[in-house]
Amino acid sequence: MSKLICTLHKVYDLVYDLEYNNVENLKYIAFQLDALTKDKTMSKPQFSTPKIYTGGVTISDWKLLTTQQKEEALNKDWYVYFSFRSPDTGKLVRQNPIKGHANSYKNKQERVKYLTVMRDALELLLKKGFNPFTENDFESLYATPKDSKPKEKEVTPKKSSTPTPVAKPKIKVAKVATPVEKKTSIQEAFDTVLNIKKNVMNKTSFSGYRLRITKFLNSLPDSSLPIESITKKDAILFLNTILENTSARNRNNYRTDLNSFFSELENNEFIPHNFITKINVLKTTPERNKTFTDSIQEDIYQFLEEKDPTLLLFIKFISYNFLRPVEVCRLKVKDIDIKERKLYVRAKNQPVKIKIIPEILISEIPDLKELNPENYFFTPYGYGQQWEAEENNRRDHYSKQFNKTVKGEFNLNKDYGLYSFRHTFITKLYRKLRETESAHVAKSNLMLITGHSTMTALEKYLRDIDAELPQDYSHLLQ
Incomplete structure (x- = not known):
C-alpha cells in the first residue's frame, strides 16, 4: 500500500x-x-x-x-x-x-x-x-x-517530382508557473482585526481588549503559522491558565473578548467558523458594593465637607444624578448646563444621554464661566483644569482618594466603595416613591431618573441591592 x-x-x-x-x-x-x-x-x-x-x-x-x-x-x-x-x-x-x-x-x-x-x-x-x-x-x-508512447516506424519516402514541403517551425509555449495561494499568518490576521476593532471601540475599552487578545497571541507557539492552525484546544488551555492564576470572572471576561475577536476573524473570512462560542461560560458570583446605612452616609458627608469638598461634590454627582463613577470622570465643563439645568452624560458605547440636574445639586456646583469648556470638570488641580490622563487612570484616582480619605476613617471593608452611594440613594428614592405609589408606578418613575433602559433591568438592579423589603410578617406566623 x-x-x-x-x-x-x-x-x-x-x-x-x-x-x-x-x-x-x-x-x-x-x-x-x-x-x-x-x-x-x-x-x-x-x-x-x-x-x-x-x-x-x-x-x-x-x-x-x-x-x-x-x-x-x-x-x-x-x-x-x-x-x-x-x-x-x-x-x-x-x-x-x-x-x-x-x-x-x-x-x-x-x-x-x-x-x-x-x-x-x-x-x-x-x-x-x-x-x-x-x-x-x-x-x-x-x-x-x-x-510510453511507441515510436513510429520510419518510412522511406518515395521519390516524387513534387517538391517536399518545408516543415513549419514548432512554436514553444512558455511554461507558466501555477500561482500558489499564500495563507494568512496568525500575526497578520490578528493585526488586521485589531485595527478594525480600534476603529469601532472607544479608547479605554480597546486598551483592555487589545491587552487580552495580545496575551492570547503570545500564548501560541508560533504566530507565523497559518491562522487556520489555531484550534479550540489552544483557546481552552489559555483560558484554563487565566482561571488558575486569577478568577472565574476574569476568565469569563477573557472568553468574551476572544469570542468577539474570533467572530471578527470569521466575518473577514480568515477562519471558517468561530469555535469560541462552544466554550462554556463559568458560573460566578457577582460582586456588588453594599448600601450605606443612613447614619454612615450622613457622617461621611459631614466629614468630607471639612476634609475634601472636591471629593464630596464628586460623590454628590453619583448620589443625586445616579451616575457611575466613570461617568462622572467623563464630564467636561461644557457637559454641565447650569442655565438649562441639564447634564450631558457620555455613556460607554452609547449616544450622549441627557439628564436633569436636580435643585439639590445645582446649588453645589461652582461658577463655570471662567473655565475652559473642553477641560474635564473634576481634576486633582481644581475644577476645570488641564489634566492629561487616561479614563481608567482618572477613575482610579478618585477610587484611591476615597479609599485613602474615607475608608480608613470609617473602618470600611472592601464591600464599600464609590458605587455604594449610587445604590444608597436609588434605594432611598425608591422607598420614598413607594410610600405613595404602587410598585409599578414607582418603578416607572424611577426608571426615568436612573436611566435604566428597560423595566426588567431596573427590577433586577433593585433586587440585587435589596431596595424593597417586605413589611413585618410576624402576625402571619402566630
Missing part, C-alpha cells in the same frame, strides 16, 4: 506539471484510457470506480449544513475507496481506504481538491493494470505518455 500511495502522489504531481499538459499528451492519455475501457476480453469489470468519502455528508450540500455539521464532518477521516475483484472468490472486495495527506488539511476545499486528484490518479492506475492482489511493476504503471 505504501508503494501505491507513493505512485499516486507521483501521478498527482504529474497532473499539475504543465510540462506534460500539452494537447498531444492529453490526446494520447484519452486514447489509452478509451482503449483500456473498451477491452472486450473482460466479461466483468475487475474494479469499481474509485469514490471519495467526505465524512458522511453530501459535498454538494455543504453550504446547507450548519457550522456544527461541518465541524463534525471535518473531524472524521476523508479518503478514497474502491473495490477489486478477488481472484479466489470472483467477487468485488472493498480495499483499504486511501487517505494520503487528505486529513492534514483543515477545510473542505483543500481536502476535496487533494482527494479528487488522488481518485483520478487511482482510476488511471487501475485502468493501466494495477492489481492489489498481485505484485505490480509501479515504474511501468507510472510511465508517462512521453516515455
Whole structure:
C-alpha cells in the first residue's frame, strides 16, 4: 500500500506539471484510457470506480449544513475507496481506504481538491493494470505518455517530382508557473482585526481588549503559522491558565473578548467558523458594593465637607444624578448646563444621554464661566483644569482618594466603595416613591431618573441591592 500511495502522489504531481499538459499528451492519455475501457476480453469489470468519502455528508450540500455539521464532518477521516475483484472468490472486495495527506488539511476545499486528484490518479492506475492482489511493476504503471508512447516506424519516402514541403517551425509555449495561494499568518490576521476593532471601540475599552487578545497571541507557539492552525484546544488551555492564576470572572471576561475577536476573524473570512462560542461560560458570583446605612452616609458627608469638598461634590454627582463613577470622570465643563439645568452624560458605547440636574445639586456646583469648556470638570488641580490622563487612570484616582480619605476613617471593608452611594440613594428614592405609589408606578418613575433602559433591568438592579423589603410578617406566623 505504501508503494501505491507513493505512485499516486507521483501521478498527482504529474497532473499539475504543465510540462506534460500539452494537447498531444492529453490526446494520447484519452486514447489509452478509451482503449483500456473498451477491452472486450473482460466479461466483468475487475474494479469499481474509485469514490471519495467526505465524512458522511453530501459535498454538494455543504453550504446547507450548519457550522456544527461541518465541524463534525471535518473531524472524521476523508479518503478514497474502491473495490477489486478477488481472484479466489470472483467477487468485488472493498480495499483499504486511501487517505494520503487528505486529513492534514483543515477545510473542505483543500481536502476535496487533494482527494479528487488522488481518485483520478487511482482510476488511471487501475485502468493501466494495477492489481492489489498481485505484485505490480509501479515504474511501468507510472510511465508517462512521453516515455510510453511507441515510436513510429520510419518510412522511406518515395521519390516524387513534387517538391517536399518545408516543415513549419514548432512554436514553444512558455511554461507558466501555477500561482500558489499564500495563507494568512496568525500575526497578520490578528493585526488586521485589531485595527478594525480600534476603529469601532472607544479608547479605554480597546486598551483592555487589545491587552487580552495580545496575551492570547503570545500564548501560541508560533504566530507565523497559518491562522487556520489555531484550534479550540489552544483557546481552552489559555483560558484554563487565566482561571488558575486569577478568577472565574476574569476568565469569563477573557472568553468574551476572544469570542468577539474570533467572530471578527470569521466575518473577514480568515477562519471558517468561530469555535469560541462552544466554550462554556463559568458560573460566578457577582460582586456588588453594599448600601450605606443612613447614619454612615450622613457622617461621611459631614466629614468630607471639612476634609475634601472636591471629593464630596464628586460623590454628590453619583448620589443625586445616579451616575457611575466613570461617568462622572467623563464630564467636561461644557457637559454641565447650569442655565438649562441639564447634564450631558457620555455613556460607554452609547449616544450622549441627557439628564436633569436636580435643585439639590445645582446649588453645589461652582461658577463655570471662567473655565475652559473642553477641560474635564473634576481634576486633582481644581475644577476645570488641564489634566492629561487616561479614563481608567482618572477613575482610579478618585477610587484611591476615597479609599485613602474615607475608608480608613470609617473602618470600611472592601464591600464599600464609590458605587455604594449610587445604590444608597436609588434605594432611598425608591422607598420614598413607594410610600405613595404602587410598585409599578414607582418603578416607572424611577426608571426615568436612573436611566435604566428597560423595566426588567431596573427590577433586577433593585433586587440585587435589596431596595424593597417586605413589611413585618410576624402576625402571619402566630
